[in-house]
Structures are given as C-alpha cells and as structure tokens.
Amino acid sequence: MKQTFYKRIGESVYSHRLPNGLEIRIIPKPGYTKKYAFFATRYGGMDTRFQLNGRWLDTPAGIAHYLEHKMFDTAEGNALQELAKNGAEPNAFTSNAMTGYYFDSAEHFEENLEILLSFVSIPYFTKESVEKEQGIIGQEIFFFYDNAYREIYTRMLRAMYHSSPARTSIAGTVESISHITAETLYDCHKAFYTPSNMMLAVVGDVSPERIVEIARRILPAEGGPVIPRDYGTEPETIAQAETGCTMEVSCPQFLAGFKCRPARDGEDYMRLSLIGDIACDVLLGESSPLYLRLYDRGLINTSFGGSFEMMPGVAYLYAGGDSKDARAVAAEIQKEADRLAREGVSEAFFQQVTRASFGANLRGLNSFENIAVSLTEGYFHGYDPFRFPEVFDSITKDDVTAFLRENILAERMVLSEITPPAM
C-alpha cells in the first residue's frame, strides 16, 4: 500500500489497487468519531449511450439515477434499513458523470462497509419492484418541477448545449423512466458496476489494511472491460441565447451562463477547474468591483453567486440569483469581463482572490464527504486534488485573464429566467 503525505495541508492518503481493478483510497482522520465510506462508479446521468459486448445501447434518460434507487433493494429486503439499524446514515447521489453510495457511522463501521460493498455490487430487481419505483421517482421529478432554482438551472444547460448529454435531466422525465425495465437495469449494472470502473474512499480513524481486506473479500475477483461511451459531438456555439418561464415565485430569478472550452483529463482538468474558480471570483465574487457595484445599485442581493463547473466534454461558468432586472445584470457581467479581458487582471487583486481561494479549498478538507468525492473525481479524471497548493502556485494572473478573454463572451452567453405569473 502506498502512503503519500501532503505537508502543506496536513493530510495523508493510503492508495491501493486490487487485482480486480478497484482503486482504494484511505484518508486517516485521527480524533474524529465519525467514519465515512464512499463507493462510486464512473457512471452518471450523461452515460445513456454506450457499448456493451460489441453492441451500442441507447438507454432511457434517468436510468443511472433509477438504478441508484433500486440498488438499495436486496434479496433480504432493503440495505437502507440494515445500515440504519447499525446507526449509519446511508444515502446516494447520481451526478452527470458519477453515482456514489455512502454512509457515515460512529459504530459498527466495518460491518456497515461490508453491507455497502455488497448491496452496490449485487443487483436484485424484480419486475414488480422496478414498476413500483416509477411512482416514487415520478414524485421526485414532480418535486423538482416546483423547485424554481432547479428549473432555471436545467433550462440554462439546455440552452447552452446542442446535443451534449449535459442537457439531460439526471432524473429523466416521467415519460423516459416509464421505459425502464429490470432487464435494462441489469445491463447497466453489468456494464458500469465492475470493480475496475469504481473507487472506494474511506475517511476516518480506520485501519487501512482492514479496509483493503474487506474490499478484497466482498467484491468480485474479476474487473470488467472498459465501456466506450458516446457523448456526441458538441459545437462551441450555444444552442439558444435565452430561455424563460413563469412559476409561482416571489421575485424573478435568473442564471447567466457562459459556455467554456472544456479540458482533457489529467492535471489540466484540475488546473482549469481552479483557474475557472479564480476567474469566477475575480469577475463576480463577493469582493469583486462588479459585485459591489451591482449590490449597491440594488440589482442583486445576497442570493447572488456564481460557480465554475466541469464534466466530461463540458465546462461552464454561471452566476445568478434573485433580480428585478436580470438583463441589466447579465449585461454588466459581460461588460466587466470585457474590461478585464482588455486591461488584464491586476496583480494585487489576483493575489487577494487566490489567497482567499486557498483558504476555501483548505476549509473544504473539514468535510469528509467533500474529501471522498473530490478524491474520487480526481481519480476518474486523472488528477490528484490534494495537490491544490502546488497547482495554485503555478497559476498566474495571465492565466486568469486568458480564461476570461477566451470564454466570457457575449456569443457564448445564455440567460435563463423565471418570472412570477402576471397579476
């Protein structure tokens, strides 16, 4: 087992790869009561078209999320119940490119880990149980329909992308999930839930050797083939500049998004992610001149915020919140980006923002979930997130200026708005 110590952030990581291809990372956290396990597959809402046994399969939108729900069923009943009996709080999420199952517990950790590894690797679906789930997920989808933030976010992505599966809502639609059968679920599980497509991260005061031993004992001895996926070809242009709808909300809400050039896997992926974060703070973070100006003018309030997001073949910077005049805010963002592109980012402000960003990244290491998810993401995309202090050292203000110049352009912007119904 390899141990790496990261002096600048005071963390160490044990890494080990099992013969079946499963990557294991253990992050010791002495002094903590809680122990956290995260078991994830490189498979998410985007992966609807893939090749299995030499044949291309098109699966319904929402299937990865559906599978996540059904994985908790076991021949004996329900894994959720079994884990909760031991005081563990299990849960799972499906993102665009990953499905992760996790729990934390203070007691019976090893026993709980065995349950987690076993229910995620052994599918158990019946025709009836799959049909029943349609009601539950249908309600979940309806619940999202009433959520204004989620609605503008999804609409923004649909306006930004022509064909990328980033457009597909992770949960799918009531219509798309009606096509899901036990058989398709088994196919997807067989393709993506192989140890060689997965990673296990454990954070807490545990024995690394015991974790490796448990994973070796519970999981299948064989890995699986690499599964080719098809994300289509996405042009650099946006699909549509504006999208809007009405909902029963108290005040108009909006998101302005900029379609950015994506990065390849490897350390470049992480570097772009940090440059994008810094650029976002420089452009519209709480200490940026733009934020202060818009806040003073009452065009934004504390709900305003932005972020830079990446997934395979996809990168975008977006910002928004409540505003009575979304168009004015979007125009101001564009104007400020033009100014920064023209004049360049000042060294003093760049240093200030980078210092704050370093602190924010360090703060993130308080969260076990964040540690596990970011290490897993790093593994899936070929970089080491714990090297962030070194990557910060390598970023200059010119990198940030170049990013803004290349990506924050009027022709790459989409505006997604929700307005209250007219009186």
Add this chain to the structure above:
Amino acid sequence: MEATRKKLAEGIYLTYLPARKFKTSLLSAQFVRPLRKETAAACALLPAVLRRGTVTYPDMGALSMRLDHLYGARVDYTIRKKGENQCVGFVASFIDDSFAPGGEKLLEPIADLLGELVCGPVTERGRFINAYFESEKTNLVDAIRSLINDKRDYADSRLLREMCAGEPYSVPRLGEESEAARLQANKLYTFYQELIAGSRLELFYSGSASQQRVEGALLYAFSALPRENVQELSFPQEHLPRQDVLRIEEAMDVTQGKLGMGFSCGSDDYIAMLLGNTLFGGSSNSKLFMNVREKLSLCYYASSLYHRQKKLITVSSGIEFDKFQQAYDEILAQLNAVQRGDLEDWELESAKSTLLNAYASMGDSQGKLENFYLGQAATGQSETPQTLARQVQEVTPERIFRAMETVRLDTVYFLHGKEAAE
C-alpha cells in the same frame, strides 16, 4: 473534549471547546433576546445592516478585502430561532493558525473584526448609513416573501403559524413582512443601542487556541460593548392543546401537494419523546419513512420533528393531491402504532443508534457544535451531547410508549393545486 462555559463579564458568556483536528477555527458572537412579533423583523434586519460596514472597514469592498487577506475567512450574519428566543449575530470561520502559509495569527484579527461589527458600525448623522439600511430592508422583505419559493419550507412554516397562533412560537425567524416593511432607520438605530446594551451575548469558540488566549482576544475585542440591565432569558409559553382539530386548506399553482400535521404532546420526558419521534418519523428508518413513503409510496417525503421547547411534533410530507385521505389516515395509523408499542426490536435499536450516532458525531462538525451549544444556552439547558447520549441509552420502551400516548392531533394543513379545489 468537553466544553467549558464561563461568564466573561456582565451578560457575556463564552463556551470554549478546544479542538485540533479541524482545518479551521470557529468563533461566534450571538445576542439572545425574546422572539416577539413586534421586534422580530428589526432584530433580523440588524445583523445584515451591521455586516455592511464598520468604522475601519466602511463598505463591503473593504470588508471583503480584509477577509480575503485573512485567507478567505468567512463572517456570516445569522438569525436563528431557538425556542421562543431569537438569536442574532455573526459566525466567523477561518483557517487554523497552523495552516496559515505565512505563519500569521488569525484569531486576534478575527475577534477584533467581530467586535467591531457589533460595537463600531459606520454611521452618518448618528444613525446607520441610509443606503445600507434601505437596501438591507429591501433584502429582508424579499427574503420573507421568498419563503414561498420552496413549497416544503412554506408548508412547514404555515403549519406552525396556524397551530401556534397567538404564541411567540408562531412568529417566523425573520419576522413578519408587514413589520419589516414598516421599519425606519432612526428607530432601528435606537433598537440597536438597546439590543447590544441589554441582551445577553453568547460567545463560542472551537479551535486550537488556548482558553486564555481566546478569552484575552474576546475581552479586548468586546471591551467597548455597553452592558446595562441585561435581560433574563425568556421561557416559552406553553402551547394550549386544541379540543377540536384545526383544519386549514390552501390552493396554489403547484404540482405536488404538501400535507402538514401538528401534534401537541403532554409529556415532560424529553428523551422519551425524542426517541418516540425518531421512531415515528425522525429518521430514514422510521415508521413514516418505511411505511408511508417506501412501502405504500404515498409520499415523496414524510418526516417528523420534535419541538422540545414547545412540546410539539410536526409532520411534513409531500403527496399527490388525491392521496390526501390515504396519507392522512396512514400517518395517524403509524403514530398509533408507536403509541401502542407495535414495534420490532430492531426499530427501537435503530432509533437509539440514530440519536447516539448524531450525538457522537456532533463533535466532528464545528458548525453543528456551535448551533447545539447556542440552542442550549438560549433555552437555559446545560446537557452536553455526551450526557444526552447517556440518557438515550437508559430509556426503556415503556417510557417511550407512555410519553407518546400524550400525543394528540392539533392542526392539519393541506396545500394543493388550484384545480383540485374546484
């Protein structure tokens, strides 16, 4: 490690919790005052206005720049409801000194900044800067209105408002919209002076600094705080159980219905009630979750919450409009099952583990610790997570059933779509 609570000065208390395992330190300063309809909005507006600028850092740009230099320290204003008290102030989180790349000390400058936010706001003509006052007032009114954007929160809040009408507990955390809209700059400044002079200040620290250093930093930072006739804490008014169940319906343009049910509880056995509620709907292994959601697919979510200070249980659920009666009947049937003791051994065991796990892992989160100890201080309780965990272990099933037998349906709130009403 155990927390130490100490009176630092008249009406100023510090809860000190040493910890070395975090990357950050947390420092919080909270005023505790009675929650009242007339003052709740003013109290909620105050920290937002104070957060806009101090004498040394007179605008948000100067404050942000200061925080960026302190390695992205965060100072957030908070407004919390604890029992029938309202707690307002600031929570600062900053990287622990041991990780500051230049070896800087961060505790003292952060404490000074908190002290200045509280005692040294930037003013004009003896009151808050009008532009700050007006824009934060607009934000507050918007925030109160925006409750409706999340229908789950909205329904939960409507239930409490109806159920506890006339009691301070019905007042929302941010106050009433009408009260917020009436606020005036000069009155807010007077209110500010009264509040900082007359309300108890609760300080909290978690991090690697010694108690002596923390006390020194805080005494210095808050040396300008006026202290006159510091008010005692207010204790909650008891909820009078209704003889006839109050039933409220509301129609809105929504796709999913919300069913809220409020119950009054007669028992004083806190730990037994807490466990009873966990069994009923307080965890992902509870009767509500397992039966109403999972087995019968009646709800997308269904959970319950025990309000210790008011001895209430509220149930929150999301349902299809036409499932109202079924869901309603089933929620009551599940409550009845807990009351009759119709439980399997594992259910009780799991409810205990859920609570024990929550208490045990509280020490792993500075935010949870701060919130827990503030709640205890504001409501005059002195248990620690450790003592509560011991009490959970001692509870017998009989105590739970006896406590849960006192639970009576009081108020029902149903939010449905507009078509369903016709």
